[in-house]
Amino acid sequence: MNATLARPLTLWLLALPVIIAVLGLALQGLAAVNASVFFAWSYFLEVLFAGLLQGVMYALVALGFVLIFKASGIFNFAQGSLVLFAALTMVGFIEMGLHWTLAFVVTAGVMVLLAVVVERVVLRPLVNQPHIILFMATIGIFYFLDGFGQTLWGSDVKVLDIGIPKQPLFVLQGVFEGGILVNAFDLVAALVGAVLVIGLAVFFHYTRIGRALRAVADDHQAALSVGIPLKTIWAIVWSVAGIVALVAGIMWGSKAGVQFSLALIALKALPVLILGGFTSIPGAIIGGLIIGAGEQVAEVFIGPLFGGAIQDWFAYMLALVFLLFRPQGLFGEKIIERV
Template identity: 80%
Template sequence: MFFSWPFFFEVLIGGLLSGVMYSLVALGFVLIFKASGVFNFAQGAMVLFAALTLVGFINMGVPVPLAIVIAIIVMILLAYAVERAVLRPLVNQPPIILFMATIGITFFIDGFGQTLWGSDVYALDIGIPNQPLFFGDILVNSFDLVAAVVAGVLVAVLAVFFQKTRIGRALRAVADDHQAAMSVGIPLRVIWVIVWSVAGLVALVAGIMWGSKLGVQFSLALIALKALPVLILGGFTSIPGAIIGGLIIGAGEKLAEVFIGPFLAGAIEDWFAYMLAMLVLLFRPQGLFGEKIIERV
């Protein structure tokens, strides 16, 4: 294969920007795990449901800004319903019980979304530019640049929220020990509604980006599977790690597919992220930026 540096950097930048899209989904996982110690299997379904709600109201003739506001309200209501119907009865249950509950939430949201909006593929256009840009000999998609800026802003806001605000500190206390947090007056029910609402807003942002790029369809829920290697690499408790993990996965799989794939019959992009995640699990199970958990017995 003929090698040129402009082409190499074009593939690298394309991979980095694709990784940002993975990171938008991974952020939702990190939020709920960081604040409750629960792996939310339903995050992919929340991305799909948020995108379906937005495009559904837009197709009904609602202006885009108002449709976004309505979608935000719907995701907050969904968070309240999840807390009231599922999480509240399971306070102080083992994490595996809560994890299994999120699997049930996944199938409910999928079915409920299909009942409300149907199973067709919907185009989503809210005015995000999608023209190619040339930086010298390097081609970059303007849509991917917008996604990168949005992800950067989200990470900055969420990092400040968790580290500097009173609610953020309460969220981390709840994750450490539900019972202890309640004993010092932290309202567990309110905290869970807040964190699931924030995760719902992140899901809406991810749904807008992925829906604008691929169309709003039920396969969007499967992008959660691609976010798992990002989580393993960056760490389940690290918000910046979700972004850096996404960048590593995105760049690695694109470079491997283009420059190594021809020698291995291709399709490296389908499994590269999972093999990299397995290697990380072998040598650093908590991820590159995750907090090491020490259990005393």
């Protein structure tokens, strides 16, 4: 991890307990003056922890966006449909009788194949076109995959169960009466998210392909001039994004069932990206954690003051506040252009 990233991360880690304590005290004060707000420290920590774990789920989706943006500067509108398509395909193979591990491998292969097709059919003819054209092309991919996935695998809700435990656990029972509720599924999701981020960070920083990816992201023309094969790099990055989408699809599909609405979770990744930065893999995770925890705490403790269901717009509002102070996001690269 480079120094520019380590410093803000360390600062965040040190500041975190202070932020949590201040937030808790503020909400405790709010509960004291407004009867519609309920506050107890154990409950607050429970909500906060649940939010952090939910944030990891958002980050899993946001990672796919970051990968493609990092390598090509394109905001991939189709990431949500990649998640849905991957999950549908994996369930399809499981229903054909494959064990889930084998289905995972075969689906990963399908996602690589899809990446190659996208590169050959959509991206290659658009090399050196403005980013907005490529963005529009990803909208086309979104609608195509959306319909193609349903045509191929049907529109029914499908169950994806790969044996991830889902029972509620109660921790810190000695500290708080009744303990703090944590769901085993969320803990597994957090673990998966952590492994994925570490794997991607290593891939980007310590492999030849990773360095080539970063070179392409910086400047297509310059990368081409030093012999980096742009077409291959795009196919690789779409493949990796496809596999990340598969992991996100498995986690979200296990949680909510594999169905069309999975494509809509891409909307939850947007505030995460605004906050974490479009080009930072750790940023996606930190952004996810902040958005997840922020919206859950807001929904539970501030929501009653507004009639509830505030978490969706609150996530965007939180991201916009950050945007005012850091337009490139918390960990995004600062864009300096000479005029």
